[in-house]
Amino acid sequence: MQQQGKVRMSRIGLAVCLAMASQTAQAQQNNTKAEAEGLEIIQVTAQKRSENMQQVPIAITAFSRDNIDKMGLVNVNDLGRITPGLETNNATATQTSFNIRGISTNDFGIGLDAAVAVYIDGVYVGRRGTSNMNFTDVERVEVLKGPQGTLFGRNSAAGAIHIITKAASADAEGQFRATLGSHGKQKMEFSGTAALTDNVNGRIGINRNKRDGYLDVKDSKDKYGNQNDWSARGSLETTLKNGASLVARADVSNIDQQGRPAVTLNTAYGSGDPFGPIEYDFEGHETREAGGLSVEYQQDWSGMQFTSLTAYRQFDRGNAMEDDGSAFARAFFASNLIEDQKQLSQEFRLSQNGDDFKWTLGANWFRENIEQITQATFNTLTFDALAVVQMGADPRSVPMLPLGTGVAGAYMTMGTAAARQAVAAEIGRLMMQGMSFAQAQASVGNALVNANLTKVMGQHMEQFDNEGTTTSTAIYFDGTYALTDKLDLTLGGRYTFDKKDFYLSSVPRNFFNMPFGNVGQVPLAVAFIPQSADQNADWSKFTPRAVLDYQWTPELMTYISYAEGFKAGGFNTLGEAAPVKEETVKNTEIGVKSTWLDNRVRLNLSAYQYDYTNLQQLELVGPPGGVPTYNLRNVDAEGKGVELELIALVTDDLRLTANYGHLNTEYTQWQYFSWENSGSKVGQPISGMPEDQASLLLDYYFAGLNGQFNWNLTYSYTGDRTEGVDGPKLAVLPFEQGSVKGLNNDALNSIKGFGLVNTRLSWQSDNHPFSLAFFINNALDEQYIIQTGGQAMAVGSPIATPGLPRMYGIEFGLTF
Known part of the structure; x- marks a missing residue:
């Protein structure tokens, strides 16, 4: 026994x-x-x-x-x-x-x-x-x-x-796992390590994953939301003649699958049901190829350890999304982000772990080059939906404007100066002949449509190009000194200097024939204002850290800490504007870390309070009557919260884990744009974070079938949370509050909290090197929303993304 x-x-x-x-x-x-x-x-x-x-x-x-x-x-x-x-x-x-x-x-x-x-x-x-x-x-x-x-x-x-990835070993071993599951799930994983020579060990890990879609599509047998990715990583480790160690690591990954699902909440554009069959007239698609190389060198110098870490990483990705979440032609809105990034970094560290004094002195350098293309695609028909929303009307009760009226309105607000003058002059001429403004606008718009039929009925794509270069250098020191046998003082600080060069450009890509005013061909830009700019700026900051911890017993420690954080400023990606300020945070925290009952119970607690200055926030906003554009503002915020983590070994075979986090945040200062005089969110919670989070985990081990079983059961709860800073505020919500499953009936239209149950039963043979496991994720098939809002709010189509339904599978493992 x-x-x-x-x-x-x-x-x-x-x-x-x-x-x-x-x-x-x-x-x-x-x-x-x-x-x-x-x-x-x-x-x-x-x-x-x-x-x-x-x-x-x-x-x-x-x-x-x-x-x-x-x-x-x-x-x-x-x-x-x-x-x-x-x-x-x-x-x-x-x-x-x-x-x-x-x-x-x-x-x-x-x-x-x-x-x-x-x-x-x-x-x-x-x-x-x-x-x-x-x-x-x-x-x-x-x-x-x-x-x-x-x-x-x-x-x-x-x-x-x-x-932190697994290290290579001289002891040859390997593992293979294959998974089959619902929705056509297929996954294979392999990892292995061995000595390649007398002093070189190697390791490799490979992962291949595929899954079919899981969302019903209206009037189709197809499912939406597939997965298709693979990844691999490897490392070589060796000990040099001088006793130093050298580790070379490499990784690569690839994604090629459908993009984020989106469902319109506007009942005039679609069902408005996030959990019903989805509709779309543009199939989202995301791809990514990423990889990196690093070399880590370590050597002992007279009781100190020197570390050099040199790394190169790169990725390119494309993320094409259905933004309006519908198949409604007059709300068609799709976007695509294309990026290509390369970075090189170097870090040097010197450290010593003395009995009374442990310290680390370091310096690093980082350089990044990144390019991004942002594309927005819609139909000229979409101008009508845009006009209705800009008027503050409800698309469900106000019929869409005649096509010509929307096109004329687009030129009046978004065309070049020459185009606006020509349209205004023609409208004025018609009004002099006795037409009302609406009649004149419709007449001018119809003339524009008739002169540009092939362009009006086609897609309208605009593009914004960006290039950025960042160079960052820093030096830091962090040391812990034992004031007594039980009391430690840690002091540290880092000085960071960041310099950024940023280029932006958008040129007209859509030209209309102007049938009056002798103007000829004129450009039309709706999403992105034609412009170009070269910008540069730099930011620097010293960020200190101070910690006092007391080891009451070998099993109980308490600490109090003060730390500051820094994130460099930046630039508005989709329009020339002054650089935003750097973010800074001041955080104070107290904590307890403890183990009890001969290491059978672990209880950790922390309570914190922070003040955030110049939080950088992107919003799709604009002056009244104008088309919303993306703009950056700085705001201040504060937060305070508590976190608890408890692990208990109830018996030799049963382990329970409980986690809880509670957080209160609010904006404390709100920066207005030049056209704003209201709309402050001071006092409102910071978007995106729930006030309450909790999880319960059960691990139970038992013997059977000539092997060992493990049953893992996890329940996780995510509380209510608000979203909405990424899209413009709608004068009228195009759905009845409280009618959308997954949203709360409150002033902020917050996302309703949800709980998920995952379970996994695994078995490891005592006599053979193989294992089996059966798992169910979202076992209760909870319907919940991941996110809401989106940039298609500009055309009256806020969207919701539903969470994953129940999924299950079986896994076979082999070790050797």
């Missing part, structure tokens, strides 16, 4: 990460012993050195490989439902936005950087187009909450997500 208990305990306390180079053999033995006696001990590198997570005075949620497998986590987007303080409800793989404690970046352009930094093996990959990476052959994932600017650097003002 004693031996059987040890087998069960070893499964629960599976080691989750390889020892770092700086760990000693004695520390490894101590950790192994502790794990055998209770909960697993996760080593993290949140402070650029390998440490027990329970001894790091930072709010961290870490996921080991064991956690990732048991919960079926696929990529960063899956972490939000089980991590207090992290929101990751994203409908696309290539245009993501991660939100930590209420702070994110909603700009889809390249003029701004993300507020949540994502790293892979210490290399920054923060661009939205490539930050959502698969967990192919990943060892663990660390979510660091609160400003991490001192050690992780630029654009980690809200926090950082660090993905």
